[in-house]
Amino acid sequence: MKKTTLPFLALFLAAALALCGPQPAESLTPDDLNGYLEAASSLKLSDDNLKLANEAAAQDARFMGLFRAKLRIARLLQTADSSGPEGESYALRTQVGPLVAFLCRDGFPTPDKLVENAVERIVKPLELQPVLKELPRYYEAVVGTADWQKKFQKILHRGGYPSLDGGTIFHLAGFPEIGDKPYYTAAMDAELQDGSLFLYEGDASVEGWLYSFWMRRWDDGTMDAAKLAIDWLNKALGQ
Numbered sequence: 001m002k003k004t005t006l007p008f009l010a011l012f013l014a015a016a017l018a019l020c021g022p023q024p025a026e027s028l029t030p031d032d033l034n035g036y037l038e039a040a041s042s043l044k045l046s047d048d049n050l051k052l053a054n055e056a057a058a059q060d061a062r063f064m065g066l067f068r069a070k071l072r073i074a075r076l077l078q079t080a081d082s083s084g085p086e087g088e089s090y091a092l093r094t095q096v097g098p099l100v101a102f103l104c105r106d107g108f109p110t111p112d113k114l115v116e117n118a119v120e121r122i123v124k125p126l127e128l129q130p131v132l133k134e135l136p137r138y139y140e141a142v143v144g145t146a147d148w149q150k151k152f153q154k155i156l157h158r159g160g161y162p163s164l165d166g167g168t169i170f171h172l173a174g175f176p177e178i179g180d181k182p183y184y185t186a187a188m189d190a191e192l193q194d195g196s197l198f199l200y201e202g203d204a205s206v207e208g209w210l211y212s213f214w215m216r217r218w219d220d221g222t223m224d225a226a227k228l229a230i231d232w233l234n235k236a237l238g239q
Contacts, residue, residue, distance in 0.1 A: 030102040032080075040076035041125035049193045057183040065130030066206050071190060072126045074199050115236045123233060131210075133239045135230050138210045141176050142218075151175070152215045167208025179207040 045068045052058045057067075103117045123129060142148050151173040155162055163169070166185040171177050179185065185208070188201040204212075217223040 030105065033099065033102050036076045036079045037122065037125060039079040040072040043072055043075050043197060044192065044194060045071060050190065051193060052190065054183050054186070056181065057186075060181065060183070062130070062134075063179075063181070063183060063206065065127075066134060066210075067188075067190070069126065069128050069131045070188065070206070070209060071197060071199060072128075075197050076126070078197070115232055118233065119236050123237070129237055129239065132230055132233050132237065134210060135213060136227075136234070137178060139214055139227055141178055142211070142214050145175050148175070149218070152218055155215065156219055163203040164205065164208035164212060165203060167205040167211060170208065170211040175211060177207075178210075179205075 047058070050068070050071075057063050103114055103121065106113075106117070123132065142152075145151065155169055155173060165172075166187060167179075168185050171185075183206075185205045188199055188204050188206070188209075190200075191198045214223060214226075217226045
């Protein structure tokens, strides 16, 4: 299971006021990040170009919103790996400096302006609104489950990148089933007709992706900061 690819967005608010300024990672610059975002936002994800074998999934607006966001994030990381130095996508996931510098290009912003910049420069171009809207539901499902920390620990102890079994590992551990259709726990498998992207994650799924976001944030100690950042972004989006 790959680490989720949203922390680079969710953590920026927690660090922004302390780090705001040109402090990019060793190999990653704000210009690099801008290029990766442009590559991801330029994906053509229309119904004609994005074909799914499961017709029911293709008709589920909630599922497709989440799936399209996942595809754009995948494209961002693939672009980083193919055009940047080795480990560039890892820097995107773990280092907040380049992101803060990217959002602070107009000078030292107010907190409200920082949120506005994140919404206009990252969230809307990548169409991440459905993911940000859905993540609080999974957060509440996690913290509302008895002994959730122990359950996360058991899953993580299966190995560095434990298999999510299509996300069903969380259901077996006792977390509620939020995606109530079979395709929410199906492998992430998509290929765009224009050849611009291919994605296959056999042990992952939309359900597993969203639950594992919070599991990884709990594991790295940033769960509270991520929840705060997501709440601020959702408030700015009016959702």
